[in-house]
Amino acid sequence: MQSPYELLGGDAKVRELVTRFYDLMDAEPAYAGIRKLHKPDLSQARERLYLFLSGWLGGPQLYTERFGHPMLRARHLPFAIGTTERDLWLACMDRAMQETGIEQSLRQGLQQAFFKTADWMRNRAE
Ligand code: HEM
Secondary structure, three states: OOOHHHHHOOHHHHHHHHHHHHHHHHHOHHHHHHHOOOOOOOHHHHHHHHHHHHHHOOOOOHHHHHHOOOOHHHHHOOOOOOHHHHHHHHHHHHHHHHHOOOOHHHHHHHHHHHHHHHHHOOOOOO
16 A cells, blocks of 8 residues: 555655745744744754654654654643644645645545644643
C-alpha cells in the first residue's frame, strides 16, 4: 500500500506544503495568533516541520535521524496552546494543502491525522 508520503508526491511536495504553510502563517492576519508564538525568523521552524513531516507521512525519518525522538508535546510546552491555537494551526495547514493542490480525499485524511496530533499538543484549558 502506498504511504501518504508517496500519494502526496514525495520530498519536493512535502517541502512545498511546509513552505506554503509558513508563508500563509507569516502573511495572513487570520493566523497572527499563532504566528506571534514563533520566532521572527521562521527558517528553523520551516526546516524542522519539513524534516518531521517526511517521517510522519511515511517517508524517510529525516527528523529522527538528526535530532532523535521528536518529543513534540514536550517541545511545545513553552507555547500556550489551547483550542484556539490548535484550530488556527489546522486552518492554516488545510489552506496550505488546498493551495498546493493536494487531492481532496488525501487532504481530508491528512486533516484528520493532523487534528489528532494538534489536539494532543494542547497544554492549556480553554
Ligand atoms: C497545535 C498548534 C501548534 C502550535 C501553536 C505550534 C507552534 C509551534 C512553535 C511556536 C514552534 C517553535 C518554532 C520556532 O522555532 O520558532 C513549533 C515547533 C514545531 N512544531 Fe509546532 N505547533 C502546533 C502544532 C504542531 C503540529 C500539529 C505539528 C506536527 C504535525 C507540529 C510540529 C512542529 C515541529 C516538528 C516543530 C520543531 C520542533 C523542534 O525541533 O524544535 N506543530 N511549533
